């Protein structure tokens with residue numbers, strides 16, 4: 001069996017985030033041999049090019065955390081039909097200094113939840129454009145547009161709806177396949 005470590009970034013810093021609950025659900029549902037770890041973004045300061053000559057430790061740690069995992073899942077809300085500013089800020093840190101982008105070649109998957117019937121689809125279209133520019137191979141299918149009904153995800157990551165749980169397991173399995181395809185070293189079976 002192949003062991004994989006997948007990082008996840010939550011694009012919300014809300015203390016009651018439904019996307020964080022979704023991330024916890026993914027953590028719980030991860031297939032055997034796959035470990036999900038959070039890559040936190042809340043402590044990153046605002047990015048400015050002034051930092052390029054000497055990145056602060058928190059930003060170095062953030063980029064190193066991306067380097068250390070086999071793939072990254074971005075779990076994000078939709079804000080004003082795009083991604084939240086905190087997530088864009090984190091991606092700008094990841095992109096710089098020029099030529100040293102942390103997502104270059106890093107398998108990436110996008111997912112998000114909102115009460116809306118289109119479940120963050122518009123935000124993810126914007127995010128796909130950004131990740132394409134950062135040269136991250138991004139999972140096309142299945143698309144992670146999750147409409148949240150109240151109570152579907154508990155704080156500890158339980159999923160109270162079987163159909164949603166089944167979808168998330170399939171989503172993680174598909175992402176593992178993408179991760180393996182892009183693995184630098186062929187996976188031992």
Ligand SMILES: Cc1cc2nc3c(=O)[nH]c(=O)nc-3n(C[C@H](O)[C@H](O)[C@H](O)COP(=O)(O)O)c2cc1C
Pocket residue numbers: 012013014016017018019020077078079080081082113114115116119120
């Ligand atoms: C500034 C702001 C903008 C929002 N814009 C959208 C939107 O464009 N589409 C949407 O489905 N929900 C939108 N919402 C509602 C969010 O989906 C909802 O607040 C959700 O709980 C945010 O995710 P989180 O709980 O993980 O932080 C917006 C919320 C805020 C605070």
